[in-house]
Amino acid sequence: MSTLLKQYQVASAADVRPILNAIVTAEPFTFDAASRSELIQLLLRDVKASEGRISFKDAALALLAIKTLGKNPTGSEVLGTAPNLSILLALVTSLKDDPEASGEALRCIANAMLLIERARSILISKEVNGGEMCISLLQKSTNPDQIFILSRILFLATVHPSTFITSLVEEKRHGHTVIDTISGKLDLLVVSLLSGTRMSREAMVDVLKFTFNILMHYPKSLEGAPAPDGTKVIGDNWSPKLDPILPPLLRLFHALPPTFPAPVAAPLTHVIHSLITIPVNPALRPEWFGSSGSSSPSSLSYSPSDARPSTATHTPPADTLLRAHSLLDVAFLHYFPDAVEPDDSSVRELVEAEAGPGGSSDTLDDELSPLVVLITRLCIADEIARTRTRDWLCPADLDRSAAAGSLESRADLLGRCLRLLGSVYHARLKDAVGEMLFAMCDSDATTLSTLLGYGNVAGFLFNKGIMNAPPPPAASAGTSAAVAAAAGENINPITGTAQEARAPAPEMTDEEKEREMEKLFVLFDRLERNGALAPSQNPMRKAIEKAATAPPPPVNPDDE
Numbered sequence: 001m002s003t004l005l006k007q008y009q010v011a012s013a014a015d016v017r018p019i020l021n022a023i024v025t026a027e028p029f030t031f032d033a034a035s036r037s038e039l040i041q042l043l044l045r046d047v048k049a050s051e052g053r054i055s056f057k058d059a060a061l062a063l064l065a066i067k068t069l070g071k072n073p074t075g076s077e078v079l080g081t082a083p084n085l086s087i088l089l090a091l092v093t094s095l096k097d098d099p100e101a102s103g104e105a106l107r108c109i110a111n112a113m114l115l116i117e118r119a120r121s122i123l124i125s126k127e128v129n130g131g132e133m134c135i136s137l138l139q140k141s142t143n144p145d146q147i148f149i150l151s152r153i154l155f156l157a158t159v160h161p162s163t164f165i166t167s168l169v170e171e172k173r174h175g176h177t178v179i180d181t182i183s184g185k186l187d188l189l190v191v192s193l194l195s196g197t198r199m200s201r202e203a204m205v206d207v208l209k210f211t212f213n214i215l216m217h218y219p220k221s222l223e224g225a226p227a228p229d230g231t232k233v234i235g236d237n238w239s240p241k242l243d244p245i246l247p248p249l250l251r252l253f254h255a256l257p258p259t260f261p262a263p264v265a266a267p268l269t270h271v272i273h274s275l276i277t278i279p280v281n282p283a284l285r286p287e288w289f290g291s292s293g294s295s296s297p298s299s300l301s302y303s304p305s306d307a308r309p310s311t312a313t314h315t316p317p318a319d320t321l322l323r324a325h326s327l328l329d330v331a332f333l334h335y336f337p338d339a340v341e342p343d344d345s346s347v348r349e350l351v352e353a354e355a356g357p358g359g360s361s362d363t364l365d366d367e368l369s370p371l372v373v374l375i376t377r378l379c380i381a382d383e384i385a386r387t388r389t390r391d392w393l394c395p396a397d398l399d400r401s402a403a404a405g406s407l408e409s410r411a412d413l414l415g416r417c418l419r420l421l422g423s424v425y426h427a428r429l430k431d432a433v434g435e436m437l438f439a440m441c442d443s444d445a446t447t448l449s450t451l452l453g454y455g456n457v458a459g460f461l462f463n464k465g466i467m468n469a470p471p472p473p474a475a476s477a478g479t480s481a482a483v484a485a486a487a488g489e490n491i492n493p494i495t496g497t498a499q500e501a502r503a504p505a506p507e508m509t510d511e512e513k514e515r516e517m518e519k520l521f522v523l524f525d526r527l528e529r530n531g532a533l534a535p536s537q538n539p540m541r542k543a544i545e546k547a548a549t550a551p552p553p554p555v556n557p558d559d560e
Helices: 003-010 016-025 033-049 056-070 073-079 082-094 099-115 118-123 130-140 144-157 163-170 178-194 200-221 240-255 268-275 282-289 320-335 345-355 364-381 383-393 413-420 427-440 445-452 454-463 481-486 510-529 539-549
Strands: 300-303 308-311
Touching (some): 003 016, 033 056, 033 073, 073 082, 073 099, 082 099, 082 130, 099 118, 099 144, 130 144, 144 178, 144 200, 163 178, 163 200, 163 240, 200 240, 240 268, 240 282, 240 320, 268 364, 282 320, 282 364, 320 345, 320 364, 320 413, 364 383, 364 427, 383 413, 383 427, 445 454, 445 481
16 A cells, blocks of 8 residues: 555645645656555545545645546546546536636546546546536636647547537537537637737647547538448538538638748648548638639739749738648748758658657658648639649749759759659658649649659659550640640650750761661671570561562663
């Protein structure tokens, strides 16, 4: 039995605080499994009683001690039972006048759910009904710290599909759906984040993780045709009940300030993850592209010198496509400066350095692929979005001269995208970039290879089942200026760059032709004698044999 357990068992109310402090600061090995479990039960009983050894003023410290003991899976096993989760939820309510104490009770629940998976389903069971209570508390909360821990609990409770998720979306609580609640919290937190309020960033991240679970699982619960492999994936189904989540997510996407050192980091990455689960359908087009329902090509100007989009004087607000492209340009410039190869070790070292010791294990695939997917989805859904993307990456006046270098070697966004198509270390990002380029080219292999050079996209097209170089595009009234320029006679179809016109080879004299024939005869004779070429396959031997068996030419009487 642990010494601290013995001390607590015999302690009076006056002596309990030092023991609680000792529990909080004790090394993990201080308690064996039995002592840890018994001490947790004693502390819960005494805090619940609110009289005796633990007074109201010591409740926060006692719950901190319980949370500390619960960081070990043995302790979380005890806390993750229906009776103890119910006690902790009751303490959240009874201690509401002490935010620190009620917050520690919520953290005890969150830790138990993190370490013990079955505690997640127990919390939202009818026996405990903890999910309903957490949603109710989240609706009322304006404190980032409390929003954070409530969202963490709800995120863990919705990791797997459940009827709880369905009820959250379809039922109103106090006149509001869960989408209404999430929207209000995101708008609240962006203000708090911009003003530097403590825990705002962490709270926003967990609200967004909770949001993603709902957007991922609820559509799959709807009736509909299954996917070919018997499963449903994101985007297979959607419900208009989820439509109201798009405006606050887009507001957040545009409002979040730049991050350092990584230009695309949490919570922005979580916003993007949620956005790519939402369809770009007719009902939501006004939100995605503005009130006109379509993106406007006049909303930006293009600078061929650096291939980066820049806003014009009359840029409409909330240009989601431009925002996404700008983020991608900045992120690629950050990780692939100048003309560095994506698989260069310096790229991986930079990602590891930004994560820091014990930091995130996310790769560039994790961080940047969703952003590329977002641009791809917008391009697939909207013709003007495709045109704008082509104008940014591959405009009609793109310098394709030899002086500008090959397309894939350039220190601009186009060059970085093309170099990524050959990446080994960033497989998902490579595939995502290929799909984005394909989408901007109207999902047409001929347009893609014409604009970018077949040699640069051959691997991507091969993986899509297109084995040979597509035929050159036929000139028509509908051909874009960029495609027409890239299909010019002086453009190499393999590299996509201009090539110098070759002067016709000078006519050889009869003596030069004879010498060349002798060289070929000697070469093929050597290959035949070495066994590298079968006699029947020797073109010189065939030519000699054909000449020997051919009938003599007719005699012209005038020549006699």
